[in-house]
Amino acid sequence: MRRIISSGNLAALVQQSREIFEMQRIDADMQAVTCLLGVLIQNPDLAPEYKSLPPDPQRILLWWLGKYHSSYSNRISQRSSRYPGTMPDTMVSKIIKARLGRLSDEDLKKISDAHRISMSSENILGLLLEEFLATHLKKYGWHCAWGESIKSVDFVSATGLLLQVKNRSNSENSSSSRVRTGTSILKWHRVNATTGRYNWEALNKIIGGNCALSEEVFEAFVKETLRANPAALAVEPDNLWL
Numbered sequence: 001m002r003r004i005i006s007s008g009n010l011a012a013l014v015q016q017s018r019e020i021f022e023m024q025r026i027d028a029d030m031q032a033v034t035c036l037l038g039v040l041i042q043n044p045d046l047a048p049e050y051k052s053l054p055p056d057p058q059r060i061l062l063w064w065l066g067k068y069h070s071s072y073s074n075r076i077s078q079r080s081s082r083y084p085g086t087m088p089d090t091m092v093s094k095i096i097k098a099r100l101g102r103l104s105d106e107d108l109k110k111i112s113d114a115h116r117i118s119m120s121s122e123n124i125l126g127l128l129l130e131e132f133l134a135t136h137l138k139k140y141g142w143h144c145a146w147g148e149s150i151k152s153v154d155f156v157s158a159t160g161l162l163l164q165v166k167n168r169s170n171s172e173n174s175s176s177s178r179v180r181t182g183t184s185i186l187k188w189h190r191v192n193a194t195t196g197r198y199n200w201e202a203l204n205k206i207i208g209g210n211c212a213l214s215e216e217v218f219e220a221f222v223k224e225t226l227r228a229n230p231a232a233l234a235v236e237p238d239n240l241w242l
């Protein structure tokens with residue numbers, strides 16, 4: 001990706017992107033694509049790496065646009081999530097039974113099934129937060145970098161600000177931290193993992209204007225998303241909580 005943005009010709013890249021989307025009959029948000037490409041021209045080190053050969057500029061742009069559009073098209077409100085990919089360890093139930101002997105086999109099954117629902121919920125929480133922010137921040141001139149189309153950056157503003165979003169204060173990995181070090185990437189987390197306090201006020205200050213996001217607004221979004229698309233949360237057919 002760095003190869004094709006090194007020219008710094010934003011207008012040409014945007015026009016090529018528009019033509020690609022038109023050929024594929026995709027109604028893309030060209031304002032967002034323009035903003036993202038502009039950020040990459042200003043910050044080439046944040047461009048995702050294209051590892052396949054040959055390194056043809058048109059092929060690379062097509063790949064980048066595909067990352068962006070595929071992620072947007074498969075956002076959590078529009079997709080069916082997969083069940084947890086691992087089987088429960090039966091020894092866990094035996095440990096619980098050894099300590100709480102009065103629990104029946106059905107009680108233990110309910111505990112195990114509840115844990116699996118909880119795992120599925122945790123798997124989509126970050127995706128729900130991403131789509132929630134993408135939905136609400138657009139009107140303030142912020143665009144989502146869907147599909148990791150900008151390395152370690154989740155949102156960019158029309159004025160060139162970069163924002164990395166985490167659900168919890170302890171969820172950042174080392175690679176993301178290294179990318180942000182020495183850059184102007186802002187960081188925001190929804191909840192402090194130690195205190196449990198929500199951090200929406202800090203985000204509202206970053207966004208500016210009359211932005212007034214809150215945990216209550218986010219909760220309403222989550223409830224509506226799961227109401228409209230129950231398959232967003234994967235619950236196995238034999239789960240006793242169904």
